[in-house]
Amino acid sequence: MKICVFGAGAIGGYMGVKLAQAGADVSLVARGPHLAAMKANGLTLIEEGDQRTNVAVTASDNPEDLGPQDYVIVTLKAHSVPPVVPKMQPLIGPDTTIVSGVNGVPWWYFHKIGTELEGTRLESVDPGNAQWDGFGPDRVLGCVVYPAAEVIEPGVINHIEGNRFSLGEPDGSKSERAMALSKALSAAGLKAPVRPRLRDEIWVKLWGNLSFNPISALTHATLDVLCTDPGTRAVARGMMLEAQEIAEKLGVKFPIDVEKRIDGGAAVGAHRTSMWQDLDQGRPMEIDALVGSVQELGRLTDTPTPTIDTVLALVALRGRTAGLY
Ligand SMILES: NC(=O)C1=CN([C@@H]2O[C@H](COP(=O)(O)OP(=O)(O)OC[C@H]3O[C@@H](n4cnc5c(N)ncnc54)[C@H](OP(=O)(O)O)[C@@H]3O)[C@@H](O)[C@H]2O)C=CC1
Numbered sequence: 421m422k423i424c425v426f427g428a429g430a431i432g433g434y435m436g437v438k439l440a441q442a443g444a445d446v447s448l449v450a451r452g453p454h455l456a457a458m459k460a461n462g463l464t465l466i467e468e469g470d471q472r473t474n475v476a477v478t479a480s481d482n483p484e485d486l487g488p489q490d491y492v493i494v495t496l497k498a499h500s501v502p503p504v505v506p507k508m509q510p511l512i513g514p515d516t517t518i519v520s521g522v523n524g525v526p527w528w529y530f531h532k533i534g535t536e537l538e539g540t541r542l543e544s545v546d547p548g549n550a551q552w553d554g555f556g557p558d559r560v561l562g563c564v565v566y567p568a569a570e571v572i573e574p575g576v577i578n579h580i581e582g583n584r585f586s587l588g589e590p591d592g593s594k595s596e597r598a599m600a601l602s603k604a605l606s607a608a609g610l611k612a613p614v615r616p617r618l619r620d621e622i623w624v625k626l627w628g629n630l631s632f633n634p635i636s637a638l639t640h641a642t643l644d645v646l647c648t649d650p651g652t653r654a655v656a657r658g659m660m661l662e663a664q665e666i667a668e669k670l671g672v673k674f675p676i677d678v679e680k681r682i683d684g685g686a687a688v689g690a691h692r693t694s695m696w697q698d699l700d701q702g703r704p705m706e707i708d709a710l711v712g713s714v715q716e717l718g719r720l721t722d723t724p725t726p727t728i729d730t731v732l733a734l735v736a737l738r739g740r741t742a743g744l745y
């Protein structure tokens with residue numbers, strides 16, 4: 421089984437080390453100083469604060485070095501994927517599966533959904549249908565990324581928490597390809613359940629990303645603060661209730677209510693969301709995947725989204741003034 425992790429940064433690097441350590445036939449696509457460090461010194465993973473593992477990895481910035489794969493696990497930031505689809509083609513053979521390990525509403529969302537919206541493309545996350553046309557929706561296996569990790573220096577990943585990557589077919593089936601990847605990830609010490617209703621999980625995670633991330637980027641407040649401050653808690657609740665109305669129109673079933681989800685965010689503690697970290701470190705922000713996409717779905721389902729519209733306007737301008745959106 422040949423696996424390529426495309427975008428071996430925090431999440432991809434974490435997966436890459438675990439897979440390499442388990443003896444999987446895994447290669448990593450990265451770039452710049454991070455790639456150079458990997459090539460020179462291997463890739464180091466720090467777990468539990470002080471447990472360091474270093475593995476030699478097959479790494480390149482040129483997919484032509486790696487050839488056709490059984491699985492390409494995409495762990496780029498959402499906005500980085502569309503422009504790189506043409507460069508990824510050498511990795512794609514007749515039976516290659518593309519695993520979309522990216523936060524937010526996935527580009528394949530309306531593939532095999534079985535409703536009147538079947539086949540709908542999402543401009544906010546797949547401008548010009550780059551992924552839909554460049555990969556083909558039949559190739560995709562969905563993935564919800566739960567671990568938290570960061571690149572602390574080139575070639576060094578710090579794992580913060582979590583080891584679950586939920587997998588799911590767009591049609592909910594327990595396919596051979598999903599089960600085989602689940603087995604390979606499990607052999608690497610990761611949890612990779614195959615879910616029949618992955619879209620439900622996408623929305624529960626997105627509930628947090630949609631609201632906590634932009635609010636934290638705008639206020640520089642950590643999760644414990646923004647989820648408990650009465651004013652920002654009300655803003656998050658407003659965004660999440662609008663999202664819930666959209667999702668339920670699309671057939672999603674939420675296992676918890678909005679208050680419990682916000683309390684879950686508060687329980688994470690003094691954590692800076694990835695969007696605030698991106699803003700702080702001068703990296704492009706995933707505004708379209710996490711917020712713009714939900715606004716687009718609101719228009720598609722004729723659902724008013726006044727709170728989402730307001731926060732999106734603010735965080736989009738914040739991103740633009742920082743040159744990061
Ligand atoms: N980090 C986390 O804790 C979590 C992340 N996620 C999600 O996982 C996804 C990945 O996030 P994360 O791992 O943090 O992102 P990172 O930015 O750490 O990783 C992406 C990597 O891909 C590289 N890259 C970008 N474009 C190319 C290219 N054209 N060729 C080769 N390499 C490229 C980046 O390099 P460069 O640095 O040079 O841009 C970077 O090393 C996101 O959707 C994120 O929201 C979900 C849960 C938690």
Ligand SMILES: CC(C)(CO)C(=O)C(=O)O
Nearest residue numbers: 628629632633693694695
């Ligand atoms: C920590 C959390 C859950 C906040 O939405 C997250 O996923 C992120 O920072 O992107």
